[in-house]
Amino acid sequence: MKSLRINGQVRQFAPEEMPATLSALLERLGIGPAAVVAEVDGEIVRPEEFARTEVREGQTIEIVKFMGGG
Amino acid sequence: MDKLVIAGRQFDSRLLMGTGKFASPQVMAQALAACGAEIVTVALRRVDIGNPQDDTLREIDRNKLLLLPNTSGARTAEEAVRLARLARAATNINWVKLEVTPDPYYLLPDPVETLKAAEILVKEGFVVLPYINADPILAKRLQEAGTATVMPLGSPIGSNQGLKTRAAIEIIIGQSSVPVVVDAGLGLPSHAAEAMEIGADAVLINTAIATAADPCEMALAFKLAVEAGRRAYLAGPRAPAKRAEASSPLTGFLRD
Numbered sequence: 001m002k003s004l005r006i007n008g009q010v011r012q013f014a015p016e017e018m019p020a021t022l023s024a025l026l027e028r029l030g031i032g033p034a035a036v037v038a039e040v041d042g043e044i045v046r047p048e049e050f051a052r053t054e055v056r057e058g059q060t061i062e063i064v065k066f067m068g069g070g
Numbered sequence: 071m072d073k074l075v076i077a078g079r080q081f082d083s084r085l086l087m088g089t090g091k092f093a094s095p096q097v098m099a100q101a102l103a104a105c106g107a108e109i110v111t112v113a114l115r116r117v118d119i120g121n122p123q124d125d126t127l128r129e130i131d132r133n134k135l136l137l138l139p140n141t142s143g144a145r146t147a148e149e150a151v152r153l154a155r156l157a158r159a160a161t162n163i164n165w166v167k168l169e170v171t172p173d174p175y176y177l178l179p180d181p182v183e184t185l186k187a188a189e190i191l192v193k194e195g196f197v198v199l200p201y202i203n204a205d206p207i208l209a210k211r212l213q214e215a216g217t218a219t220v221m222p223l224g225s226p227i228g229s230n231q232g233l234k235t236r237a238a239i240e241i242i243i244g245q246s247s248v249p250v251v252v253d254a255g256l257g258l259p260s261h262a263a264e265a266m267e268i269g270a271d272a273v274l275i276n277t278a279i280a281t282a283a284d285p286c287e288m289a290l291a292f293k294l295a296v297e298a299g300r301r302a303y304l305a306g307p308r309a310p311a312k313r314a315e316a317s318s319p320l321t322g323f324l325r326d
Contacts, residue, residue, distance in 0.1 A: 066139065067112065068089040
């Protein structure tokens with residue numbers, strides 16, 4: 001199994017099901033349009049870069065959105 | 071009414087609205103329309119992987135309104151800077167409401183961390199609107215660091231206590247060369263009017279509108295209060311006097 005730490009939780013993927021890119025990962029998790037920006041191992045990734053950002057075993061990923069706030 | 075100018079950008083409305091705590095995106099949008107705010111604050115949070123559909127902000131027309139991301143949740147300068155950078159990457163807007171609130175009970179802002187974060191963010195080209203306690207010296211230091219406004223609190227966030235810090239805010243207004251936005255704690259339109267009457271440039275309201283029984287009506291009430299307060303300030307109010315001053319003539323009475 002390959003693992004990713006996503007928003008603080010470890011998720012396991014069978015090697016053949018491991019998403020290749022951030023876009024593929026978001027699609028797999030069903031959170032495409034909600035995400036406005038991401039962080040991969042501390043590096044900011046803009047939405048327009050999701051499709052060409054590779055996802056690799058062991059990475060720490062933060063997927064972030066806007067919500068109501070004061 | 072005269073325009074509000076922040077970092078060279080003009081606004082007709084002097085009421086900024088926060089978008090938290092609304093019952094639904096629709097109610098938030100209605101309140102937003104009713105209060106006429108042109109700057110709306112939003113928070114940055116992790117997507118809830120189990121419930122990704124929550125999209126409070128879909129009702130905000132970003133062509134008409136300026137989205138102002140906040141750094142809420144940050145407990146240190148480092149965390150605030152990280153959130154600000156993420157928000158900028160998400161919006162392509164370099165405006166940020168800087169807040170660093172390590173104390174969860176009163177949510178009072180940390181002055182040292184706020185100043186530290188402001189210095190970093192200004193250097194990185196951000197338009198920084200810092201949320202601060204009503205501390206005139208801190209306000210000056212932030213202004214010198216290059217922040218676009220200062221945003222002193224009236225009372226703790228969401229407390230509805232009103233303008234408890236009035237005396238200190240009057241000093242800040244007297245000294246400030248950047249707009250002073252009174253943020254936090256204003257629970258009634260009269261509180262907002264009071265802040266505007268003493269010369270605040272704008273106010274930021276969230277809880278008082280969002281948690282009212284009728285948010286839309288409360289939003290309109292705040293809009294009117296902010297306009298009334300601004301107009302009163304521009305009209306030049308007279309100072310209170312110790313004794314009466316007759317409004318009617320003191321001559322020509324119908325007696326001998």
